[in-house]
Amino acid sequence: MRTLALLVALLTTAPAALAQDVAGRFDYYVLSLSWSPGWCRAEGDASSAAQCDAGKRIGFVVHGLWPQYERGWPEDCPATTSDPSRRDSRAMADLMGSPGLAWYQWKKHGRCSGLSGSDYFLLTREAARAIAIPDPLRRLDRDVTLPAKVIEDAFITANPKLTRDGITVTYRNRALQEVRICLTRDLAPRTCAPDARRDCSGSFLMPAPR
Secondary structure: OHHHHHHHHHHHHHHHHOOOOOOOOOOEEEEEEEEHHHHHHHOHHHHOOHHHOOOOOOOEEEEEEEEEOOOOOOOOOOOOOOOOOHHHHHHOHHHHOOHHHHHHHHHHOHHHHOOOHHHHHHHHHHHHHHOOOOHHHHOOOOOEEEEHHHHHHHHHHHOOOOOHHHEEEEEEOOEEEEEEEEEOOOOOEOOOOHHHOOOOOOEEEEOOOO
């Protein structure tokens, strides 16, 4: 009888463990800035992505604005607000590289913000405007190899309110992948939660914009 009672208890409590994330319930944002030349080398060239065309001189693009918990993050939240229109998604290509990425980021992360699609895209633009890209990285004209700390220092110099615990640099295949910056829900710089504060070590390639 005890075994049967335990089994019934487990079965009746299981759905709670599988509860979905709820739109609008989160603690802060991560603004993810992808280094386009690194992404082009890893993926974009193979798919003939437009942002990788020579002469465009694209450096950082917005990968996403991600709602976060103090531990973990929500994703794929059930929709409670309207999706962005195709026109809205196309209009984000200048900031995010492609309308496809904008739509994907909305579905996976934006719906968790509790905002409508158009408002989420507006907030993403506002977050991007709040962070200055360091001038030396804007003007990069040759491939360089740099430690993550140098990238962090450059962003902190350009954005004095940033702290070292509020920015994370990631790499892929020994090349710069992303710079991730933690922001409050009001888009002010803040310290990243421990699980979002995973600094990479060593040096890596930073290919120049084309």
